[in-house]
Amino acid sequence: MIDEFLDLPAGALSDVEDAVRKAAAAEIMPRYRQLATHEIVEKNGPHDLVTVADRAAEEHLTASLTALLPGSVVVGEEAVHADPTVYDALRGEAPVWIVDPVDGTRQFVHGEPGFCTLVALARRGEVLASWTYAPALEEMAVAVRGRGALLNGEPIRAGAPAPGAPLRIATSHPDYTTPEQKHALLGLSVDGVSPRPCGSAGLEYLSVARGDLDAVAFSWEYAWDHAAGLLLVTEAGGAHLTSTGEPFRIIGGNTLPFTAARDAATARKVVELLTV
Structure with missing residues (x-):
């Protein structure tokens, strides 16, 4: 405890x-x-x-x-x-x-x-x-x-995304990404996915935790932006993964971009799209 x-x-x-x-x-x-x-x-x-x-x-x-x-x-x-x-x-x-x-x-x-x-x-x-x-x-x-x-x-519980509905994903703003990260995030521009630029990272995590958003995909790793939200999503039943399939570490050294999603299956799907 x-x-x-x-x-x-x-x-x-x-x-x-x-x-x-x-x-x-x-x-x-x-x-x-x-x-x-x-x-x-x-x-x-x-x-x-x-x-x-x-x-x-x-x-x-x-x-x-x-x-x-x-x-x-x-x-x-x-x-x-x-x-x-x-x-x-x-x-x-x-x-x-x-x-x-x-x-x-x-x-x-x-x-x-x-x-x-x-x-x-x-x-x-x-x-x-x-x-x-x-x-x-x-x-x-x-x-x-x-x-x-x-x-x-x-x-609150994140739950699973609605079957057959486009995945709603908030992503890093293009101004904050390297050329390689932009290329990775382009993997989300496919049928069945509805990406949009993120607002406040903390509130995007809250949207995932309450089931109003299916996932986030972010390209930076400052702990103050992610620590609170990642625990919130996890405790609501969600999951987070980096592009190498490992959980995000607040101490840094993560492979970017990474995702946090309403459930583990969605997190794996987002990572697959980011690494195509």
């Missing part, structure tokens, strides 16, 4: 949920549709944005989460951008909080509701619990390894 493994105090899981909600309420939602131009910065080009909300929310979560679990560390998107060596904590012995303060920053900047805060708790490369919170949509998904997945307190 996660509580016993990490020696967490009683109620710690709900305390994490409260911490995520409080960070969003304090640092994200007051800035939703209120951002000034100077509060939006390009990190690595026009498609890679960061806002004052991203940075403030990550700082808020770093303080609150490490207080909940003494001895833990945080691997956050903005901290790693400032110091890439922070990422090395994923391979260490300490429990790690993996944080994406605003997943879907582009949507957040445009005043759209399709963004979320992602938090996952991992140790030795294994994701133990995750929280996916979409404050503008009032949705909180929680997954705990071996205990299943919940959305707003109710169990």
